[in-house]
Amino acid sequence: MAFEVLDEHEQGELVRKWVRDNWVSIAVGIAIGLSLIFGWQQWKLRQVRTQGEAAMQFRAFADAMEAGREDDATKIADALRSNHAGSPYVVFASLEQAEKAVAKGDLAAAQAALAVADANTKDSTLKALVALRMASVLLANGDASGALARIDGMSKTDFVALASELRGDALTRLGRSADARSAYEEALKALDPMSPGRDLIEMKLGDLPDAEKQNS
Known part of the structure; x- marks a missing residue:
């Protein structure tokens, strides 16, 4: 007999029978659902609490x-x-x-x-910032090749002007003046025309050996 042709009493009996036969599965399903909701809420609260504790420790630092x-x-x-x-x-x-x-x-x-x-x-912007700082330290320590490798491993879209200027510094140390010139020019392109940093980069460009003299 199709379900839709049963009268209300018969439908009710079928529903009650189905509930009696499947109450364990229903109870387990409800319990799992509630535990997942509770677990998710607890996880979010724990994350908030953890970040709050980290922020307080950093403030103390x-x-x-x-x-x-x-x-x-x-x-x-x-x-x-x-x-x-x-x-x-x-x-x-x-x-x-x-x-x-x-x-x-x-x-x-x-x-x-x-x-x-x-x-x-794992944040790409923070990683790029760390890479820039590391390249700067390596360069200060005389490791121009290591500094260049750090910069070349960065995303090309993060801190373009700073990365290009530092790349030019490393290339200058390595005696690659033509490549350094290109790097400094790229840094200038990425900088705002009114940026105070332009003067220093232009000075570095001016200090590079003339390309014609190098080739002569």
């Missing part, structure tokens, strides 16, 4: 750095890396540590901090 309490800052940064690996706050703290190390002339410590920053992010 920044305060310690500003106050010159470098030992405290180092301990906080270590805890931040341990408790919140992969957080952008780990990257920010490592970048600040690298900057401080460069100011002190400790290029090895700067490279170590930048390596930590790179390992803790």
Whole structure:
């Protein structure tokens, strides 16, 4: 007998029978659905709470750095890396540590901090920023080839002017003046006409050996 020709009583009986025969599956399905909803909500709350804790630790790190309490800052940064690996706050703290190390002339410590920053992010823009900083440190340490490799491994759309200028610096160190000239010209194209950075790049261009003299 087709279901649609049953009267209301018969339909009700069929529904009740189906529920009796399948109540376990129904209960399990409801329980799984509720647990998934609850689990998702808990995961979101945990993510928010974790990010909040990371932000507070970074604030404490920044305060310690500003106050010159470098030992405290180092301990906080270590805890931040341990408790919140992969957080952008780990990257920010490592970048600040690298900057401080460069100011002190400790290029090895700067490279170590930048390596930590790179390992803790998958964000392409942050990775490009870390690569630029690492290239700058490598260049300052006399490793022009290493610096060039870092820059060439970057996305061509991130920090174009900075990357091109730094590429020109590395190529100049390597004696590749023609390539350096092209890199500096690319940097100028990417810069706003009123940018104060243009003067320095134009000066670097002017300091390059004349192409005709090189070929003569």
